[in-house]
Amino acid sequence: MCTRYLSFFIFAQFLLLSCNDTTTERSDFMEMEFVLVDSLVFDEMQILRVLDYSPKNGMYLMVNQGVEGRYFLIDEKGGVLVEKVLSEGPDAFGMVLHRAGFVGDEVMFISDQKVFVYDLNLRQIQRFPFEQEVRVRMIHYPLDYLNTALINGKPYAIANLSDKFLQEYPEDYFDTLNYVHLIGSKDGEVIKGGRIDESSVFKQGYFYLYRDKPVFFSDLKASTISMILPSDSVLYQFDPKQNLKIANKIKLERIGPDRLSRISIKEASIASFKENGKNVSFGGSFTKMVGAGDGFMVEYKTGIDPDQNPTSTTPEGYAASQATAKLYYYPIREGRQIGDPVLWDQPGTLILGLGNNRYLQYADQADIHDTEKDYQCYYIFELKEKDN
Numbered sequence: 001m002c003t004r005y006l007s008f009f010i011f012a013q014f015l016l017l018s019c020n021d022t023t024t025e026r027s028d029f030m031e032m033e034f035v036l037v038d039s040l041v042f043d044e045m046q047i048l049r050v051l052d053y054s055p056k057n058g059m060y061l062m063v064n065q066g067v068e069g070r071y072f073l074i075d076e077k078g079g080v081l082v083e084k085v086l087s088e089g090p091d092a093f094g095m096v097l098h099r100a101g102f103v104g105d106e107v108m109f110i111s112d113q114k115v116f117v118y119d120l121n122l123r124q125i126q127r128f129p130f131e132q133e134v135r136v137r138m139i140h141y142p143l144d145y146l147n148t149a150l151i152n153g154k155p156y157a158i159a160n161l162s163d164k165f166l167q168e169y170p171e172d173y174f175d176t177l178n179y180v181h182l183i184g185s186k187d188g189e190v191i192k193g194g195r196i197d198e199s200s201v202f203k204q205g206y207f208y209l210y211r212d213k214p215v216f217f218s219d220l221k222a223s224t225i226s227m228i229l230p231s232d233s234v235l236y237q238f239d240p241k242q243n244l245k246i247a248n249k250i251k252l253e254r255i256g257p258d259r260l261s262r263i264s265i266k267e268a269s270i271a272s273f274k275e276n277g278k279n280v281s282f283g284g285s286f287t288k289m290v291g292a293g294d295g296f297m298v299e300y301k302t303g304i305d306p307d308q309n310p311t312s313t314t315p316e317g318y319a320a321s322q323a324t325a326k327l328y329y330y331p332i333r334e335g336r337q338i339g340d341p342v343l344w345d346q347p348g349t350l351i352l353g354l355g356n357n358r359y360l361q362y363a364d365q366a367d368i369h370d371t372e373k374d375y376q377c378y379y380i381f382e383l384k385e386k387d388n
Contacts, residue, residue, distance in 0.1 A: 030339040031386045032331055034346075038380040040360060042078030048376065050362060052101030052146055053352045055292065057120065061100060061107060069095060069140045071122060073107075078375075084122040087140070091124040095139045101146030103185040104155040104220060108146065112137060115159060117185050128188030132181075133164035144288060145351070149182060149240045150220045156182035156191065156240075158225070163213045169268040174202045179214050179227055179236075180244050193244025194227065199234045207268040208260065210280060217289030217296045224248065224335070228298065230285040231260060235298060237335060248335045255328060255341060257303040258284035281321075282306055291353040297329040297383065299349065300341065331383060342383065350381065357383045 040060070042048075048062040059081060062072040069087030074080055086092050086109070093109045093116040100109045107118040110130065117126035136143070147158045160181030170176075180194030196203060202212065208231035218225040224237035224247050233254050239247035260283030263272055282303040289298050308321035327349065328341035344350065348363020361368070361379045369377065 029337070030331075032339040032342050032383055033386050034342060034344065034350075034359075034381040035384050036379055037358065037382045040076070040078065040378045040380060041375055042074055042080070043375050044072075044080075045374065045376075048072065049141070050351060050360065050378075051142060053354060053360070054102040055355045057102070057105070059120075061102065063097075063100075063140050065140075067095065067139055073120065073122065082120070082122050086122065091118070091122065093124070093127075096137045097140050097142055098134065098138075098161050099142050099144065099146040099157075099159070101148075101157070103146075103148050103157050106155075106185050108157050108185055110146070110157070110159050110161070115157075115183055115188065126185070126188070128183065130159055130183055130188075130190070132160060132162040134161050135163050135165065144215070145290075147216045147218045147225070148220050149218050149222070149225055151182070151191070151240045154184055154186065155220060156184050156189075158216050158218065159183040159190075161213075165270050165273060167270055169207065169265055171205075171265055173265060173268075174200075178244075180216075180225055180238055182240075191244070194225065194236070194238040195246075196229075196234075196236060197246065199249060200229065201232050202229060205265050206262040207265050208262050208283075209273055211260075211283065211285055215286055215288055215298075217291055217298075219292060221293040223294055226289060226296065226332075228252070228286045228289070230287065231283070232286070235332070250332065250335070250337055252286075252298060252300075252330055252337065254284050255300060255302050255326075256284070257282065257305055257324075259303055259306055260284070288349075288351075290350055290359055291332075292355045294335070295331075295333045295357065296353060297331055297350070297359070300328045300330065302326045302328075329383070339385075346381075354380060359383070 047065045051061040053060050058076045060074045064070045070085050072080055073082040087095050093111050096112040098110045109116045113131055115128045115130045118124050149156050178192040182191040211230035214227050214229055216227050224239055226237050228235045233252055235250040235252055237248040238244040284302045287299045287301050289296050291297055302325050304321050305324035308324050327344040330341045331339045347367035348361055350359035351362040352360045358380050
């Protein structure tokens with residue numbers, strides 16, 4: 001499975017947080033490490049992307065690479081439970097895919113201006129309109145992972161991706177945004193809420209190019225919906241039982257290199273963005289969150305070493321500069337950071353929380369294994385406290 005994530009990076013300032021912030025003394029942090037504990041093996045030679053995992057049903061949702069749109073439900077032992085083409089036919093949702101994943105005992109596909117719901121045999125059972133403006137449209141490739149929430153016993157998915165650049169930005173742009181748009185899998189009901197406060201760098205009158213798209217984590221067992229903006233240092237937790245009001249804030253210390261640029265919101269426009277792309281290479285970025293329930297990790301990628309040349313025209317030079325960017329995971333439990341960021345020095349990234357602090361590694365098979373195999377094999381790591 002080959003996945004290359006283009007990481008975009010934004011500047012952040014450290015701010016004093018208000019009285020409901022969670023801060024943890026570093027002396028209270030646990031020293032943690034990743035330990036290889038298991039693997040996912042399945043007898044498929046074609047390259048498949050892992051889209052989601054359902055702990056309740058013990059199955060993975062996957063799709064083959066390319067335009068065909070062949071989707072799979074695969075059990076924890078690697079057996080194919082369901083295989084179906086969803087790009088055409090009576091059950092098809094089309095080709096454009098923004099997010100896909102399990103919502104309870106159903107599977108949701110968020111496509112272009114519509115949401116489609118399937119049963120666990122990948123038969124389409126519902127479809128709802130959901131209008132949003134997006135920067136890019138991908139064919140059978142999700143922009144990020146699906147997150148869910150349970151409100152009054154009813155399952156919802158976080159559906160919003162609205163991140164299209166505006167011709168001109170109003171000065172109160174970030175004051176008007178609801179960052180969480182939930183859509184019910186049963187009836188298409190939309191719930192909106194989740195606003196940032198003055199703790200965020202985005203409330204200080206600046207725009208951080210390419211790093212304004214929110215990163216989420218929540219599932220049906222989580223008590224809050226967690227969100228962080230890639231260029232920020234504040235992890236917001238919104239309460240789905242209290243109209244998505246801020247329940248908690250956790251300050252995460254950013255790691256260098258983190259050389260970012262910003263644009264005054266008064267000057268933010270498509271025209272000004274075209275002249276400013278330094279954040280792509282030099283700035284640190286919170287890139288995703290993975291976990292289960294109220295325990296999860298926040299992924300952060302540093303910028304490259306500013307002494308390196310990111311525009312090198314040789315493959316060797318480009319690879320050397322990109323290799324200076326490091327990947328870390330901040331462990332979060334029950335509303336606080338419990339340990340120092342843990343360096344990830346293995347190929348690829350950790351993409352899905354499998355429960356019990358276990359996470360699935362996702363990378364090109366050639367990068368994971370020293371020798372070619374006639375099956376797909378992905379490793380499972382557990383985040384553990386180091387033995388003294």
